Amino acid sequence: MDTIFTLLYPISLSLLLYFLTLLFRPGSRPGFKRYPVVGTVPVFLLNRRRFLEWSTEVLSAHPTHTAVFFRAIGGTHGVFTAEPANVEHILKTRFENYPKGTRFVSLLQDFLGAGIFNSDGPLWRLQRKIASFEFNKRTLKNFLLESVIKAEIRTKLNPVLREAARSGRVLDLQDVLERFAFDNVCKLAFHVDPGCFDRDDPDQTGFMRAFDEATALCSGRFMYALPMSWKIKRFFNFGSERRLREAIRTVHEFADEIIRLRLEENSQNGNDKYEDLLSRFINANDETLSTELLRDVVISVILAGKDTTSTGLSWLFWLLSNDPNVVEKARYEVEKIRVRSGKRVGDPFNYEELRDMQYLHAVISESLRLYPPVPVDTKACLENDVLPDGTNVKKGWFILYHTYAMGRMESIWGKDCCEFKPERWLDEDGLFKPDSSFRFPVFHAGPRICLGREMAYIQMKSAVACILEQFDVDVLGKEKRPEYLLSLTLRMKNGLPVMQNLHNGGEETMIRHIIVSICQGCGFAWSISWVAFGLSAAKLFHALETDCFLQSNYAGDWKRRRAANKLILTKNCRLTF
Structure with a gap:
């Protein structure tokens, strides 16, 4: 009995120290916090109600916006990524290596079947x-x-x-x-x-x-x-x-x-x-x-x-x-x-x-x-692979690309x-x-x-x-x-x-429509004051103000329409071709 105890004691102590080192070691690289035996599951459960925000925070803190997710013993591990190069690798370069996979398919089989x-x-x-x-x-x-x-x-x-x-x-x-x-x-x-x-x-x-x-x-x-x-x-x-x-x-x-x-x-x-x-x-x-x-x-x-x-x-x-x-x-x-x-x-x-x-x-x-609309999507890894950022993905792991985080x-x-x-x-x-x-x-x-x-x-x-x-x-x-x-x-x-x-913008639109129609029919520039005679001054002013404001924000569009001989409303409140 003493012999068995003598053998088990140092082994147990070593395992305990190892797990404590994993749990409390300082300066560990950014990613999902991992615990012995249960993996990342505890932090996942704590943050499941704010899954998108939590996972976005983790990926943002990582240099390559990629982190490994460890399930409890017996579960499936995986990788989360918000890195464009990794996404291209998954969805295009190694497309055949990353199908939907049996895990994803089984979760939705009852509902989507083989769609x-x-x-x-x-x-x-x-x-x-x-x-x-x-x-x-x-x-x-x-x-x-x-x-x-x-x-x-x-x-x-x-x-x-x-x-x-x-x-x-x-x-x-x-x-x-x-x-x-x-x-x-x-x-x-x-x-x-x-x-x-x-x-x-x-x-x-x-x-x-x-x-x-x-x-x-x-x-x-x-x-x-x-x-x-x-x-x-x-x-x-x-x-x-x-x-x-x-x-x-x-x-x-x-x-x-x-x-x-x-x-x-x-x-x-x-x-x-x-x-x-x-x-x-x-x-x-x-x-x-x-x-x-x-x-x-x-x-x-x-x-x-x-x-x-x-x-x-x-x-x-x-x-x-x-x-x-x-x-x-x-x-x-x-x-x-x-x-x-x-x-x-x-x-x-x-x-x-x-x-x-x-x-x-x-x-x-x-x-x-x-x-x-679809904030995240998952794939399965068929064979061991290495992502462009250096992350190892093992056979059977899932990989999640995070559109919301990206x-x-x-x-x-x-x-x-x-x-x-x-x-x-x-x-x-x-x-x-x-x-x-x-x-x-x-x-x-x-x-x-x-x-x-x-x-x-x-x-x-x-x-x-x-x-x-x-x-x-x-x-x-x-x-x-x-x-x-x-x-x-x-x-x-x-x-x-x-x-x-x-x-009420419908009326303003109609004012502009009337002005443009008259000028198109006459074939030359008309003064706004003549065309707008009898119309609501307040509505007209608001319409002109909106036009002038947007011209200042769309200078390129304004120039293009002049070149195309389209009617535009200029800042000096005259209609020109």
Whole structure:
């Protein structure tokens, strides 16, 4: 016995000293704090409610914005990174070595199945190939604007916003934008109108609410310190897993009904009369896709089209509510294009007009930089690898690239990285200048880059232009940043309550429109005082003041329009060619 004790005592003491050294050693390099046996789990549990801020702080403090995350013994280790070179390595250079992986796929399998966002290899390539044909069609962009967005704005979004403005009712703008996006994506991809703007019928929005709940509960699985926990709950069907099962059942029934009706209609007509994304998958050449896979496609498309767009817009309007200067600049650009088109205030813009909204494009991109709809994404490492910054990644580890943190890195965006500054996206002529998708991976990057990114900008610009032109939006409690719900997307936990008033800028726009129309008809310069005779002096002064202010901020745009012989309003208050 004494011999055994003599042997075990120094071994135990050595292990204790080793663990204490790991725990308390000074000057350890920046990263996630690691404890013996339990790894990084304790600090993760302490900060899980502020996961994005905490992980951003850790990555910011590290020289290469990369840190290793150690799970408890028996768990899977991983790497967090916000370094563009590492992101390019993961998403492009060594793309085949970093798939979604079985861990990620299993967490979302119940909800997304084998859809494009939850599959790898040949199955992912098949879906990507089929979808790319549809998204690259010019006719799809035209249909999106002419038959979907214009109709949704004119018949649904505008009436809802106007009624709230006239009645003084507090409106949850996030909820409105989610309904708008949900109806849009269903019409665009499946030729189905879910009617989510109908507030009087809960059945019309039940599946959308089930969709939101399924998304949130699936995301919750990622936050378990012990992955076995959610599997046990699922096995015994209790707690959050029971609610998830019920929500998924509702979502699946909705998707199955869309597919069933389309297949029945095709059978009766002998052919598919629609040219949409669902038709493309049903009629894929040399491929017979199962009903289950079609359902997974439907759910994945809704996830991409609804949550990302509405989430991005919600954060944008919160940012705008705290920066009236940006609102005025964006509003002026919209009004300027409105005058040029000759359309009535409130009419949706066409593709070319939206494309010309360079400043608005910058505003949306800046909002997405600070509040990306998908704040983090994970991959799995198939074989041992070394990242460009020297970090070792072992086989079987997960790797997480942190889009939210990347938008807050001084090394990428400068010392003003935490400021909402759309001008960082404009060149000296006021034209939008895109950045590398590896510095700005909001729409992913590499072979998996989002096929619908242009569609997303079209939809967001249409909605923002509509709202800014007609309404003054005031977010209640705007001084405090809304609490986010860490789901698959960065939704606001309590919505975005707003009060809004009808914007009087429509009259000012009409004044400018009248002035331009008269001068175009006469063919030479006219004095403002003659043209404005009989009009409201106060309205005219405000219109001129806005023009002069924006000319000083858009000197490059002003010069370009002179060179193009376009009518502009000059600082000496005369109209010239």
